Amino acid sequence: EPEVTQTPSHQVTQMGQEVILRCVPISNHLYFYWYRQILGQKVEFLVSFYNNEISEKSEIFDDQFSVERPDGSNFTLKIRSTKLEDSAMYFCASTLRTGKETQYFGPGTRLLVL
């Protein structure tokens, strides 16, 4: 069964550094998402992406964040200047056609900002 994949599984970075988290959505899916989960807390929506543009973003997704689909398979989340509070598990998800279908989650990237 096809799955969403994410790399790296773990990333440690210094405060102020830029990080890029990578995702490969399920191949025929058209809608992509990023969520984050701070340790011990709920999963929070960051952004959705469709047809090469942001469809919806939450108030968490400020100017520090950006998303990109650089090629036909990858979907990336960039954090420009990381802060301590960006430490979290970041999940990518994808859906087949619309934003109203089952969202399939990747295994996550655990980001630690020191």
Place this chain on the structure above:
Amino acid sequence: GENVEQHPSTLSVQEGDSAVIKCTYSDSASNYFPWYKQELGKRPQLIIDIRSNVGEKKDQRIAVTLNKTAKHFSLHITETQPEDSAVYFCAAQGGGADGLTFGKGTHLIIQP
């Protein structure tokens, strides 16, 4: 925006007994309610979902009920097994929204 409350935060049941997890939501326009199971260190996996045009849905030992009037929905697991131990998250999706709003999760512990 949408707000989802989930209870209890921890639930311990004897193997073979039933478990019920409850969620409430605030946005009456929400129309899609999935439940995800997350084992330690793994991705959230969809286990069942329900849309607002249906009051109940069942899949083997798992069922979900939805009360639109009261704005709450519940997950029911019958004949619990050790492999049911995990954190369960409910979520809601608003009528015009892409993103899911999650509850805080319920840590379900199945006692042998």
